[in-house]
Amino acid sequence: MDKVLIDITAYHEAGHAIVALCHGRGVAEVAVSMTEPGNGWTLMSVADKQPLDDPAPGNIRAAWLRTVAIYSAQIRILLAGPLAEAKLLSKPLRSLGARSDLVEAQRLFGRLQAIHEGLRRYASLPLAIPDTRRDAFRRETRRLVARPRIWVMIAALAQELTQRETVTADVLTGILQNIPHPYGQYGLLSELKQLSTD
Numbered sequence: 001m002d003k004v005l006i007d008i009t010a011y012h013e014a015g016h017a018i019v020a021l022c023h024g025r026g027v028a029e030v031a032v033s034m035t036e037p038g039n040g041w042t043l044m045s046v047a048d049k050q051p052l053d054d055p056a057p058g059n060i061r062a063a064w065l066r067t068v069a070i071y072s073a074q075i076r077i078l079l080a081g082p083l084a085e086a087k088l089l090s091k092p093l094r095s096l097g098a099r100s101d102l103v104e105a106q107r108l109f110g111r112l113q114a115i116h117e118g119l120r121r122y123a124s125l126p127l128a129i130p131d132t133r134r135d136a137f138r139r140e141t142r143r144l145v146a147r148p149r150i151w152v153m154i155a156a157l158a159q160e161l162t163q164r165e166t167v168t169a170d171v172l173t174g175i176l177q178n179i180p181h182p183y184g185q186y187g188l189l190s191e192l193k194q195l196s197t198d
Contacts, residue, residue: 005037006162008085014157015084015145016042016077016101017172022144023073030157031166040161044077060123064116071112072137078105079141084154087145093138109134152179 009032017030026045033039078101086093093102113129144150156175160167167175 002037006032006034007158008088009033009038009040010158010161011084011088011154012081013040013042014154014161015080015082017044017157018150018153019080019141019144020044020077022150023077025073025077026169027172028169029166030161030172032161034165042081060119061125064119064123064125067115068112071108075105075108075137076141076144078102078108079138080145083138083142083145087142087151105137106134109137 013030013032017027020027020042027042028045029041029043031041081101082093116125116129119125145154153176156179157167157172160171160175164171
Protein backbone atom coordinates (compact mmCIF):
# COMPACT_ATOMS: atom_id res chain seq x y z
CA MET A 1 0.00 0.00 0.00
CA ASP A 2 2.83 2.42 0.86
CA LYS A 3 4.44 1.85 -2.56
CA VAL A 4 1.15 2.64 -4.30
CA LEU A 5 0.73 5.83 -2.25
CA ILE A 6 4.31 6.89 -3.02
CA ASP A 7 3.68 6.30 -6.76
CA ILE A 8 0.46 8.34 -6.66
CA THR A 9 2.23 11.17 -4.79
CA ALA A 10 5.08 11.10 -7.30
CA TYR A 11 2.65 11.58 -10.19
CA HIS A 12 0.85 14.32 -8.25
CA GLU A 13 4.05 16.30 -7.62
CA ALA A 14 5.31 15.63 -11.16
CA GLY A 15 2.04 17.07 -12.48
CA HIS A 16 2.60 20.28 -10.51
CA ALA A 17 6.23 20.53 -11.68
CA ILE A 18 5.71 19.90 -15.39
CA VAL A 19 2.71 22.23 -15.65
CA ALA A 20 4.69 24.87 -13.74
CA LEU A 21 7.42 24.56 -16.39
CA CYS A 22 4.75 24.84 -19.11
CA HIS A 23 3.79 28.19 -17.60
CA GLY A 24 7.37 29.46 -17.50
CA ARG A 25 7.87 28.97 -13.77
CA GLY A 26 11.19 27.69 -12.49
CA VAL A 27 11.15 24.45 -10.48
CA ALA A 28 13.89 24.24 -7.86
CA GLU A 29 12.99 20.90 -6.28
CA VAL A 30 10.38 18.15 -6.42
CA ALA A 31 10.19 15.54 -3.68
CA VAL A 32 8.12 12.72 -2.22
CA SER A 33 8.50 11.32 1.27
CA MET A 34 9.39 7.63 1.53
CA THR A 35 8.93 7.66 5.31
CA GLU A 36 5.53 9.42 5.23
CA PRO A 37 3.79 8.09 2.09
CA GLY A 38 1.35 10.61 0.69
CA ASN A 39 3.52 13.63 1.48
CA GLY A 40 5.43 15.53 -1.18
CA TRP A 41 6.27 19.02 -2.36
CA THR A 42 7.21 21.07 -5.39
CA LEU A 43 9.30 24.20 -4.84
CA MET A 44 8.83 26.76 -7.61
CA SER A 45 10.06 30.25 -8.29
CA VAL A 46 7.68 33.05 -7.38
CA ALA A 47 5.78 34.56 -10.31
CA ASP A 48 7.02 37.97 -11.41
CA LYS A 49 5.12 40.79 -9.76
CA GLN A 50 5.64 44.20 -11.27
CA PRO A 51 4.63 47.28 -9.28
CA LEU A 52 1.80 49.46 -10.55
CA ASP A 53 3.41 52.92 -10.57
CA ASP A 54 0.63 54.91 -12.20
CA PRO A 55 -3.02 54.10 -11.47
CA ALA A 56 -4.20 55.52 -14.83
CA PRO A 57 -6.94 53.44 -16.53
CA GLY A 58 -4.56 52.04 -19.17
CA ASN A 59 -2.14 50.89 -16.48
CA ILE A 60 -4.97 49.37 -14.47
CA ARG A 61 -6.02 47.33 -17.50
CA ALA A 62 -2.42 46.23 -18.02
CA ALA A 63 -2.12 45.31 -14.34
CA TRP A 64 -5.37 43.35 -14.61
CA LEU A 65 -4.12 41.35 -17.59
CA ARG A 66 -0.86 40.59 -15.73
CA THR A 67 -2.86 39.54 -12.66
CA VAL A 68 -5.08 37.24 -14.73
CA ALA A 69 -2.00 35.60 -16.29
CA ILE A 70 -0.33 35.04 -12.89
CA TYR A 71 -3.47 33.72 -11.17
CA SER A 72 -4.48 31.55 -14.16
CA ALA A 73 -1.05 29.91 -14.23
CA GLN A 74 -1.10 29.30 -10.46
CA ILE A 75 -4.60 27.80 -10.60
CA ARG A 76 -3.58 25.44 -13.42
CA ILE A 77 -0.42 24.43 -11.54
CA LEU A 78 -2.49 23.64 -8.44
CA LEU A 79 -5.01 21.61 -10.46
CA ALA A 80 -2.29 19.67 -12.32
CA GLY A 81 -1.35 17.54 -9.29
CA PRO A 82 -4.82 16.15 -8.59
CA LEU A 83 -5.52 15.83 -12.33
CA ALA A 84 -2.32 13.81 -12.84
CA GLU A 85 -3.48 11.53 -10.01
CA ALA A 86 -6.92 11.21 -11.61
CA LYS A 87 -5.39 10.30 -14.99
CA LEU A 88 -3.03 7.77 -13.41
CA LEU A 89 -5.86 6.09 -11.49
CA SER A 90 -8.46 6.53 -14.27
CA LYS A 91 -10.80 8.06 -11.69
CA PRO A 92 -12.82 11.26 -11.70
CA LEU A 93 -11.25 14.18 -9.87
CA ARG A 94 -14.08 14.38 -7.33
CA SER A 95 -13.34 10.84 -6.07
CA LEU A 96 -9.79 11.65 -4.92
CA GLY A 97 -9.00 12.22 -1.27
CA ALA A 98 -6.42 15.03 -1.47
CA ARG A 99 -8.36 18.27 -1.42
CA SER A 100 -5.88 20.97 -0.38
CA ASP A 101 -4.82 21.88 -3.94
CA LEU A 102 -8.44 22.07 -5.07
CA VAL A 103 -9.38 24.25 -2.09
CA GLU A 104 -6.43 26.58 -2.77
CA ALA A 105 -7.34 26.80 -6.48
CA GLN A 106 -10.89 27.71 -5.47
CA ARG A 107 -9.55 30.37 -3.07
CA LEU A 108 -7.37 31.90 -5.78
CA PHE A 109 -10.28 31.93 -8.21
CA GLY A 110 -12.41 33.77 -5.63
CA ARG A 111 -9.54 36.21 -5.04
CA LEU A 112 -9.28 36.84 -8.79
CA GLN A 113 -13.02 37.62 -8.89
CA ALA A 114 -12.63 40.03 -5.95
CA ILE A 115 -9.66 41.82 -7.55
CA HIS A 116 -11.68 42.18 -10.75
CA GLU A 117 -14.59 43.76 -8.90
CA GLY A 118 -12.25 46.16 -7.09
CA LEU A 119 -10.48 47.29 -10.26
CA ARG A 120 -13.70 47.75 -12.27
CA ARG A 121 -14.35 50.92 -10.26
CA TYR A 122 -11.26 52.54 -11.78
CA ALA A 123 -11.08 51.23 -15.33
CA SER A 124 -13.20 49.68 -18.05
CA LEU A 125 -12.66 45.94 -17.62
CA PRO A 126 -14.60 42.98 -19.03
CA LEU A 127 -17.75 41.92 -17.24
CA ALA A 128 -17.47 39.86 -14.07
CA ILE A 129 -15.59 36.56 -14.21
CA PRO A 130 -18.29 33.86 -14.29
CA ASP A 131 -18.09 30.79 -12.09
CA THR A 132 -18.03 28.71 -15.28
CA ARG A 133 -14.47 29.99 -15.80
CA ARG A 134 -13.42 27.81 -12.85
CA ASP A 135 -14.58 24.73 -14.77
CA ALA A 136 -12.74 25.98 -17.85
CA PHE A 137 -9.48 26.06 -15.85
CA ARG A 138 -10.06 22.43 -14.93
CA ARG A 139 -10.79 21.39 -18.53
CA GLU A 140 -7.75 23.27 -19.88
CA THR A 141 -5.47 21.70 -17.29
CA ARG A 142 -6.89 18.22 -17.85
CA ARG A 143 -6.20 18.57 -21.60
CA LEU A 144 -2.66 19.82 -20.92
CA VAL A 145 -1.86 16.94 -18.53
CA ALA A 146 -3.33 14.44 -21.01
CA ARG A 147 -1.19 15.60 -23.95
CA PRO A 148 0.91 12.53 -24.77
CA ARG A 149 4.25 14.37 -24.64
CA ILE A 150 3.37 16.16 -21.39
CA TRP A 151 2.22 12.87 -19.86
CA VAL A 152 5.52 11.24 -20.88
CA MET A 153 7.36 14.02 -18.99
CA ILE A 154 5.13 13.63 -15.92
CA ALA A 155 5.66 9.85 -15.95
CA ALA A 156 9.45 10.18 -16.36
CA LEU A 157 9.69 12.61 -13.45
CA ALA A 158 7.37 10.48 -11.29
CA GLN A 159 9.49 7.38 -11.97
CA GLU A 160 12.65 9.27 -11.00
CA LEU A 161 10.98 10.53 -7.81
CA THR A 162 10.16 7.00 -6.71
CA GLN A 163 13.83 6.07 -7.15
CA ARG A 164 15.57 9.03 -5.53
CA GLU A 165 12.90 10.82 -3.42
CA THR A 166 14.17 14.33 -4.31
CA VAL A 167 14.80 15.77 -7.77
CA THR A 168 16.62 19.09 -8.10
CA ALA A 169 16.40 21.52 -11.02
CA ASP A 170 19.58 20.14 -12.62
CA VAL A 171 18.39 16.55 -12.42
CA LEU A 172 14.95 17.56 -13.76
CA THR A 173 16.59 19.23 -16.76
CA GLY A 174 18.57 16.04 -17.42
CA ILE A 175 15.45 13.88 -17.19
CA LEU A 176 13.58 16.02 -19.70
CA GLN A 177 16.51 16.25 -22.09
CA ASN A 178 16.90 12.48 -22.08
CA ILE A 179 13.34 11.84 -23.27
CA PRO A 180 13.50 11.29 -27.04
CA HIS A 181 11.40 13.74 -29.00
CA PRO A 182 8.97 12.02 -31.40
CA TYR A 183 10.13 14.24 -34.27
CA GLY A 184 13.79 13.34 -33.97
CA GLN A 185 14.95 16.23 -31.78
CA TYR A 186 16.84 15.33 -28.64
CA GLY A 187 14.80 16.03 -25.53
CA LEU A 188 11.45 17.62 -24.84
CA LEU A 189 12.78 20.54 -22.79
CA SER A 190 12.65 22.83 -25.83
CA GLU A 191 8.98 21.98 -26.27
CA LEU A 192 8.25 23.07 -22.70
CA LYS A 193 9.96 26.38 -23.42
CA GLN A 194 7.75 26.79 -26.49
CA LEU A 195 4.61 26.01 -24.48
CA SER A 196 5.51 28.64 -21.89
CA THR A 197 5.64 31.33 -24.59
CA ASP A 198 2.33 30.36 -26.25
